[in-house]
Amino acid sequence: MSAALLEKIQTLKKQRNAVILAHNYQPGEIQDMADFTGDSLGLSVQAAQTDAEVIVFCGVLFMAETAAILSPEKTVLLPDKCAGCPMADMINAQQLQELKDQHPDALVVCYVNSTAEVKALSDYCCTSGNALELTQRLPEDRDIIFVPDKNLGGFIIERTGRDMILWPGYCSTHMRILAEDIAAARKEHPDARVLAHPECRPDVRAIADELLSTGQMLKFVKTSGVNEFIIATENGIIHSLQKQNPDKQFYPTTEKAICPNMKKISLEKVAWALEDMQYQITVPEPVCTQAKRSLDRMLQVIPK
Numbered sequence: 235m236s237a238a239l240l241e242k243i244q245t246l247k248k249q250r251n252a253v254i255l256a257h258n259y260q261p262g263e264i265q266d267m268a269d270f271t272g273d274s275l276g277l278s279v280q281a282a283q284t285d286a287e288v289i290v291f292c293g294v295l296f297m298a299e300t301a302a303i304l305s306p307e308k309t310v311l312l313p314d315k316c317a318g319c320p321m322a323d324m325i326n327a328q329q330l331q332e333l334k335d336q337h338p339d340a341l342v343v344c345y346v347n348s349t350a351e352v353k354a355l356s357d358y359c360c361t362s363g364n365a366l367e368l369t370q371r372l373p374e375d376r377d378i379i380f381v382p383d384k385n386l387g388g389f390i391i392e393r394t395g396r397d398m399i400l401w402p403g404y405c406s407t408h409m410r411i412l413a414e415d416i417a418a419a420r421k422e423h424p425d426a427r428v429l430a431h432p433e434c435r436p437d438v439r440a441i442a443d444e445l446l447s448t449g450q451m452l453k454f455v456k457t458s459g460v461n462e463f464i465i466a467t468e469n470g471i472i473h474s475l476q477k478q479n480p481d482k483q484f485y486p487t488t489e490k491a492i493c494p495n496m497k498k499i500s501l502e503k504v505a506w507a508l509e510d511m512q513y514q515i516t517v518p519e520p521v522c523t524q525a526k527r528s529l530d531r532m533l534q535v536i537p538k
Protein backbone atom coordinates (compact mmCIF):
# COMPACT_ATOMS: atom_id res chain seq x y z
CA MET A 235 0.00 0.00 0.00
CA SER A 236 1.42 3.32 -1.00
CA ALA A 237 1.94 5.81 1.83
CA ALA A 238 1.97 8.58 -0.79
CA LEU A 239 -1.47 7.54 -2.00
CA LEU A 240 -2.85 7.51 1.53
CA GLU A 241 -1.38 10.94 2.14
CA LYS A 242 -2.91 12.21 -1.10
CA ILE A 243 -6.33 10.96 0.02
CA GLN A 244 -5.96 12.70 3.38
CA THR A 245 -4.94 15.99 1.73
CA LEU A 246 -7.81 15.86 -0.76
CA LYS A 247 -10.22 14.90 2.00
CA LYS A 248 -9.32 18.05 3.94
CA GLN A 249 -9.48 20.25 0.84
CA ARG A 250 -12.94 18.94 -0.04
CA ASN A 251 -14.19 18.82 3.56
CA ALA A 252 -15.08 15.18 2.93
CA VAL A 253 -15.90 12.20 5.09
CA ILE A 254 -15.02 8.70 3.87
CA LEU A 255 -17.34 5.79 4.65
CA ALA A 256 -16.48 2.12 4.17
CA HIS A 257 -18.96 -0.75 4.33
CA ASN A 258 -17.98 -3.82 6.35
CA TYR A 259 -17.50 -5.78 3.09
CA GLN A 260 -14.91 -3.39 1.63
CA PRO A 261 -11.27 -4.43 1.08
CA GLY A 262 -9.21 -4.17 4.29
CA GLU A 263 -7.10 -1.20 3.15
CA ILE A 264 -10.26 0.79 2.40
CA GLN A 265 -11.71 -0.01 5.84
CA ASP A 266 -8.44 1.04 7.48
CA MET A 267 -8.35 4.37 5.63
CA ALA A 268 -12.02 5.31 6.15
CA ASP A 269 -13.38 7.68 8.80
CA PHE A 270 -16.25 5.32 9.57
CA THR A 271 -16.85 1.63 8.86
CA GLY A 272 -20.16 -0.13 9.37
CA ASP A 273 -23.40 -1.13 7.68
CA SER A 274 -25.01 0.92 4.96
CA LEU A 275 -27.72 2.63 6.99
CA GLY A 276 -25.54 3.25 10.04
CA LEU A 277 -22.91 4.86 7.84
CA SER A 278 -25.42 7.08 6.05
CA VAL A 279 -26.88 8.23 9.37
CA GLN A 280 -23.39 8.90 10.77
CA ALA A 281 -22.36 10.89 7.68
CA ALA A 282 -25.54 12.98 7.85
CA GLN A 283 -24.60 14.02 11.38
CA THR A 284 -21.18 15.40 10.33
CA ASP A 285 -20.61 18.86 8.91
CA ALA A 286 -18.72 17.42 5.92
CA GLU A 287 -19.77 18.81 2.55
CA VAL A 288 -18.77 15.68 0.64
CA ILE A 289 -19.41 12.01 1.39
CA VAL A 290 -17.24 9.39 -0.33
CA PHE A 291 -19.14 6.12 -0.01
CA CYS A 292 -16.90 3.08 -0.42
CA GLY A 293 -19.67 0.60 -1.10
CA VAL A 294 -22.27 0.08 -3.82
CA LEU A 295 -24.82 2.32 -5.53
CA PHE A 296 -27.83 1.79 -3.24
CA MET A 297 -25.67 2.78 -0.26
CA ALA A 298 -24.58 6.02 -1.91
CA GLU A 299 -28.23 6.67 -2.80
CA THR A 300 -29.24 6.16 0.82
CA ALA A 301 -26.55 8.64 1.93
CA ALA A 302 -27.83 11.13 -0.69
CA ILE A 303 -31.43 10.70 0.54
CA LEU A 304 -30.40 11.39 4.15
CA SER A 305 -27.98 14.22 3.26
CA PRO A 306 -29.52 16.03 0.26
CA GLU A 307 -27.33 19.10 0.91
CA LYS A 308 -24.08 17.10 0.71
CA THR A 309 -22.31 15.87 -2.44
CA VAL A 310 -22.19 12.07 -2.43
CA LEU A 311 -19.45 10.32 -4.43
CA LEU A 312 -19.25 6.64 -5.39
CA PRO A 313 -15.63 5.92 -6.41
CA ASP A 314 -16.65 3.33 -9.06
CA LYS A 315 -19.77 4.08 -11.05
CA CYS A 316 -20.19 0.38 -11.92
CA ALA A 317 -20.32 -0.77 -8.28
CA GLY A 318 -23.94 -1.92 -8.12
CA CYS A 319 -25.82 -4.53 -6.14
CA PRO A 320 -27.34 -7.40 -8.14
CA MET A 321 -29.92 -8.01 -5.41
CA ALA A 322 -31.09 -4.38 -5.37
CA ASP A 323 -31.44 -4.57 -9.16
CA MET A 324 -33.66 -7.67 -8.99
CA ILE A 325 -36.78 -5.54 -8.55
CA ASN A 326 -37.57 -2.21 -10.16
CA ALA A 327 -40.30 0.34 -9.51
CA GLN A 328 -42.60 -1.03 -12.20
CA GLN A 329 -42.39 -4.58 -10.87
CA LEU A 330 -43.08 -3.41 -7.35
CA GLN A 331 -46.03 -1.30 -8.51
CA GLU A 332 -47.49 -4.37 -10.28
CA LEU A 333 -47.12 -6.41 -7.09
CA LYS A 334 -48.76 -3.65 -5.05
CA ASP A 335 -51.65 -3.56 -7.55
CA GLN A 336 -52.18 -7.29 -6.97
CA HIS A 337 -52.24 -6.75 -3.16
CA PRO A 338 -53.69 -3.27 -2.73
CA ASP A 339 -54.15 -3.58 1.06
CA ALA A 340 -50.68 -4.86 1.82
CA LEU A 341 -47.96 -2.87 3.55
CA VAL A 342 -44.65 -2.85 1.68
CA VAL A 343 -41.41 -3.38 3.57
CA CYS A 344 -38.20 -3.05 1.58
CA TYR A 345 -34.76 -4.12 2.67
CA VAL A 346 -32.34 -1.18 2.59
CA ASN A 347 -30.52 -3.12 -0.16
CA SER A 348 -32.91 -1.71 -2.77
CA THR A 349 -32.96 1.14 -5.26
CA ALA A 350 -34.19 4.60 -4.26
CA GLU A 351 -37.21 4.11 -6.56
CA VAL A 352 -38.20 0.92 -4.75
CA LYS A 353 -37.77 2.64 -1.38
CA ALA A 354 -40.00 5.44 -2.65
CA LEU A 355 -42.80 2.95 -3.34
CA SER A 356 -42.44 1.24 0.04
CA ASP A 357 -44.15 1.99 3.34
CA TYR A 358 -41.18 0.98 5.48
CA CYS A 359 -37.52 0.38 4.88
CA CYS A 360 -35.61 -2.06 7.12
CA THR A 361 -32.11 -3.36 7.71
CA SER A 362 -31.04 -6.94 8.33
CA GLY A 363 -30.53 -5.87 11.95
CA ASN A 364 -34.02 -4.48 12.56
CA ALA A 365 -36.17 -6.40 10.03
CA LEU A 366 -37.50 -8.81 12.67
CA GLU A 367 -38.45 -6.14 15.17
CA LEU A 368 -39.98 -3.88 12.53
CA THR A 369 -42.24 -6.54 11.00
CA GLN A 370 -43.34 -7.69 14.46
CA ARG A 371 -44.59 -4.19 15.16
CA LEU A 372 -46.71 -3.88 12.02
CA PRO A 373 -50.49 -4.27 12.39
CA GLU A 374 -51.47 -7.95 12.39
CA ASP A 375 -54.48 -7.49 10.16
CA ARG A 376 -52.38 -6.24 7.22
CA ASP A 377 -50.64 -8.38 4.60
CA ILE A 378 -46.95 -7.59 4.12
CA ILE A 379 -45.05 -7.51 0.84
CA PHE A 380 -41.32 -7.94 1.50
CA VAL A 381 -38.76 -7.03 -1.19
CA PRO A 382 -36.24 -7.78 -2.62
CA ASP A 383 -34.53 -10.54 -0.57
CA LYS A 384 -36.38 -13.84 -0.29
CA ASN A 385 -33.79 -15.09 2.20
CA LEU A 386 -34.08 -12.23 4.67
CA GLY A 387 -37.86 -12.45 4.18
CA GLY A 388 -37.76 -16.21 4.81
CA PHE A 389 -35.76 -15.63 7.99
CA ILE A 390 -38.45 -13.20 9.24
CA ILE A 391 -41.20 -15.73 8.48
CA GLU A 392 -39.27 -18.49 10.29
CA ARG A 393 -38.75 -16.36 13.38
CA THR A 394 -42.10 -14.59 13.61
CA GLY A 395 -44.43 -17.16 12.04
CA ARG A 396 -45.95 -14.26 10.17
CA ASP A 397 -46.62 -14.99 6.52
CA MET A 398 -45.42 -12.46 3.95
CA ILE A 399 -45.53 -12.04 0.19
CA LEU A 400 -41.88 -12.41 -0.84
CA TRP A 401 -40.12 -11.16 -3.96
CA PRO A 402 -37.74 -13.84 -5.27
CA GLY A 403 -34.57 -11.72 -5.05
CA TYR A 404 -31.34 -12.87 -3.44
CA CYS A 405 -27.73 -11.88 -2.85
CA SER A 406 -25.58 -13.79 -5.33
CA THR A 407 -22.61 -13.62 -2.96
CA HIS A 408 -24.41 -15.08 0.07
CA MET A 409 -25.94 -17.76 -2.18
CA ARG A 410 -22.42 -19.04 -2.83
CA ILE A 411 -22.15 -20.13 0.80
CA LEU A 412 -23.38 -23.74 0.94
CA ALA A 413 -24.43 -25.96 3.83
CA GLU A 414 -21.60 -28.33 2.88
CA ASP A 415 -19.11 -25.45 3.34
CA ILE A 416 -20.41 -24.96 6.88
CA ALA A 417 -20.17 -28.70 7.58
CA ALA A 418 -16.56 -28.81 6.31
CA ALA A 419 -15.59 -25.73 8.35
CA ARG A 420 -17.20 -27.22 11.48
CA LYS A 421 -15.24 -30.44 11.00
CA GLU A 422 -12.01 -28.47 10.79
CA HIS A 423 -12.85 -26.12 13.68
CA PRO A 424 -15.12 -28.11 16.03
CA ASP A 425 -14.99 -25.49 18.81
CA ALA A 426 -16.03 -22.60 16.59
CA ARG A 427 -19.49 -21.03 16.59
CA VAL A 428 -21.11 -20.48 13.22
CA LEU A 429 -22.36 -16.94 12.66
CA ALA A 430 -24.43 -16.57 9.47
CA HIS A 431 -26.11 -13.61 7.85
CA PRO A 432 -29.88 -13.90 7.24
CA GLU A 433 -29.19 -13.31 3.52
CA CYS A 434 -27.87 -16.92 3.45
CA ARG A 435 -29.83 -19.85 1.98
CA PRO A 436 -32.44 -21.59 4.19
CA ASP A 437 -30.31 -24.75 4.67
CA VAL A 438 -27.36 -22.61 5.78
CA ARG A 439 -29.58 -20.63 8.14
CA ALA A 440 -30.90 -23.90 9.57
CA ILE A 441 -27.47 -25.14 10.67
CA ALA A 442 -25.95 -21.84 11.84
CA ASP A 443 -25.59 -21.20 15.58
CA GLU A 444 -26.54 -17.53 15.26
CA LEU A 445 -28.22 -15.50 12.52
CA LEU A 446 -26.92 -11.95 12.70
CA SER A 447 -26.51 -8.79 10.63
CA THR A 448 -22.95 -7.54 10.20
CA GLY A 449 -23.41 -5.00 12.98
CA GLN A 450 -24.82 -7.69 15.27
CA MET A 451 -21.90 -10.02 14.45
CA LEU A 452 -19.40 -7.36 15.50
CA LYS A 453 -21.22 -6.84 18.81
CA PHE A 454 -21.79 -10.55 19.43
CA VAL A 455 -18.13 -11.50 18.97
CA LYS A 456 -16.90 -8.73 21.26
CA THR A 457 -18.97 -9.95 24.22
CA SER A 458 -18.88 -13.70 23.52
CA GLY A 459 -16.81 -16.00 25.72
CA VAL A 460 -16.08 -18.13 22.63
CA ASN A 461 -12.75 -17.65 20.84
CA GLU A 462 -13.35 -19.18 17.41
CA PHE A 463 -15.94 -18.27 14.81
CA ILE A 464 -16.92 -19.53 11.38
CA ILE A 465 -18.23 -16.53 9.48
CA ALA A 466 -20.96 -17.11 6.89
CA THR A 467 -21.25 -13.75 5.18
CA GLU A 468 -19.13 -11.70 2.78
CA ASN A 469 -15.54 -12.32 3.81
CA GLY A 470 -14.64 -8.61 4.05
CA ILE A 471 -16.11 -8.47 7.54
CA ILE A 472 -13.37 -10.75 8.84
CA HIS A 473 -10.99 -7.79 8.55
CA SER A 474 -13.03 -5.74 11.06
CA LEU A 475 -13.69 -8.75 13.30
CA GLN A 476 -9.98 -9.59 13.47
CA LYS A 477 -8.96 -5.99 14.03
CA GLN A 478 -11.43 -5.52 16.88
CA ASN A 479 -10.74 -8.94 18.42
CA PRO A 480 -7.03 -9.70 17.88
CA ASP A 481 -7.09 -12.68 20.27
CA LYS A 482 -9.96 -14.50 18.56
CA GLN A 483 -9.91 -16.69 15.46
CA PHE A 484 -12.17 -16.22 12.42
CA TYR A 485 -12.64 -18.65 9.56
CA PRO A 486 -14.42 -17.93 6.27
CA THR A 487 -16.85 -20.60 5.05
CA THR A 488 -15.67 -20.37 1.47
CA GLU A 489 -13.28 -18.23 -0.53
CA LYS A 490 -16.19 -17.67 -2.93
CA ALA A 491 -18.02 -15.40 -0.46
CA ILE A 492 -16.57 -12.27 -2.03
CA CYS A 493 -18.87 -9.60 -3.48
CA PRO A 494 -17.24 -8.52 -6.76
CA ASN A 495 -19.04 -5.16 -6.66
CA MET A 496 -17.81 -4.32 -3.17
CA LYS A 497 -14.25 -5.09 -4.29
CA LYS A 498 -14.43 -2.64 -7.21
CA ILE A 499 -13.40 0.17 -4.86
CA SER A 500 -9.67 0.78 -4.52
CA LEU A 501 -7.49 3.44 -2.88
CA GLU A 502 -6.66 4.87 -6.32
CA LYS A 503 -10.35 5.23 -7.13
CA VAL A 504 -10.99 6.98 -3.81
CA ALA A 505 -8.21 9.48 -4.63
CA TRP A 506 -9.61 10.00 -8.15
CA ALA A 507 -13.12 10.44 -6.74
CA LEU A 508 -11.94 13.27 -4.50
CA GLU A 509 -9.75 14.77 -7.20
CA ASP A 510 -12.39 14.81 -9.93
CA MET A 511 -15.46 14.98 -7.65
CA GLN A 512 -16.98 11.93 -9.26
CA TYR A 513 -19.12 9.90 -9.54
CA GLN A 514 -21.80 12.09 -8.03
CA ILE A 515 -24.88 10.20 -6.91
CA THR A 516 -28.11 12.17 -6.70
CA VAL A 517 -31.67 11.04 -6.10
CA PRO A 518 -34.13 13.28 -7.96
CA GLU A 519 -37.43 14.50 -6.55
CA PRO A 520 -40.05 13.27 -5.86
CA VAL A 521 -38.25 9.93 -5.39
CA CYS A 522 -35.88 11.41 -2.79
CA THR A 523 -38.65 12.69 -0.49
CA GLN A 524 -40.76 9.55 -0.92
CA ALA A 525 -37.80 7.24 -0.26
CA LYS A 526 -36.88 9.28 2.83
CA ARG A 527 -40.40 8.74 4.13
CA SER A 528 -39.89 4.94 4.19
CA LEU A 529 -36.56 5.40 6.02
CA ASP A 530 -38.12 7.88 8.47
CA ARG A 531 -41.02 5.50 9.18
CA MET A 532 -38.53 2.76 10.03
CA LEU A 533 -36.67 5.10 12.41
CA GLN A 534 -39.97 6.09 14.03
CA VAL A 535 -40.81 2.45 14.75
CA ILE A 536 -37.25 1.54 15.78
CA PRO A 537 -35.18 4.57 16.74
CA LYS A 538 -31.45 3.91 16.17
Ligand code: SF4
Nearest residue numbers: 319320321405407493
Ligand atom coordinates in the same frame (compact mmCIF):
# COMPACT_ATOMS: atom_id res chain seq x y z
S1 SF4 B 1 -22.91 -8.61 -0.80
FE1 SF4 B 1 -24.85 -9.08 -1.85
S2 SF4 B 1 -26.33 -7.62 -1.09
FE2 SF4 B 1 -24.27 -6.83 -0.57
S3 SF4 B 1 -23.74 -5.48 -2.32
FE3 SF4 B 1 -22.90 -7.51 -2.77
S4 SF4 B 1 -24.53 -8.49 -4.00
FE4 SF4 B 1 -25.47 -6.72 -2.96
